[in-house]
Amino acid sequence: MKTKNTFRKIYSVVAKIPRGKVATYGQIAGISSIQGSAKLVGYALNKLPDSTDLPWHRVINRSGKISYSPSRNDHDNLQRILLENEGIEFGRNEIIELSKYLWNPLNE
DNA sequence: GAAATGACCACGA
DNA sequence: GTCGTGGCCATTT
Numbered sequence: 313m314k315t316k317n318t319f320r321k322i323y324s325v326v327a328k329i330p331r332g333k334v335a336t337y338g339q340i341a342g343i344s345s346i347q348g349s350a351k352l353v354g355y356a357l358n359k360l361p362d363s364t365d366l367p368w369h370r371v372i373n374r375s376g377k378i379s380y381s382p383s384r385n386d387h388d389n390l391q392r393i394l395l396e397n398e399g400i401e402f403g404r405n406e407i408i409e410l411s412k413y414l415w416n417p418l419n420e
Numbered sequence: 421g422a423a424a425t426g427a428c429c430a431c432g433a
Numbered sequence: 434g435t436c437g438t439g440g441c442c443a444t445t446t
Contacts, residue, residue, distance in 0.1 A: 316443065337428050341441090347429095349441040354427035359444070371427080379427040 318346055322356045325417075329370045332399045333415035334408055336374050343417050354379065369394040370415070376408040 321344040329335050337350035346352055357368045358381060369391040373379045378391050392406060400413050 318442075338430085341429080346442065349443085350428040350430095351426060351440095352428090352442050355425090355443065356427095358427055368427090373427080374429060381427055 318344060318352060319356050321345065322353050323366055326357075326366045326368060326371060329367055329415050331367075332413070334370045334372050334376075334395070334400065334410070334413050335415040335417075336372060336410070337379075338374060339415070339417060340371065370398075372408060376403075376410045377406060 322340060325340050325343045326335070337353045338347070340353045341347050341350040344353070353371065357366075357371060360366065360368055371379075378395075380391050392402065395408070396402065400408060402408060
């Protein structure tokens, strides 16, 4: 399938997320010039291959919580572990402090 | 080609 | 803080 430019843009943005930071779907969508279609970001990641080098685990929802795929409950902890491994701390309900760990796209 | 699906977000109450 | 509704775009069936 011919990967659309939009998807490539999403991958590009996700790949630019620095270590120890997280980004929301809305931000990535906006940077990818598809603001309003945050679903595309999730969809892109959902269809992402297993051998991807993209830090998909740094992409979380607006609530600062992990969205992950409901189908892959087998590794629901994986994303959390990866983030913790990068120095990101989780709140009480596994909520990340966006004010602190949110990625600043202006850096790019 | 059309309808259904999807790791969501913004807004109003 | 929660809950319900609308909307966007690409992929899949």
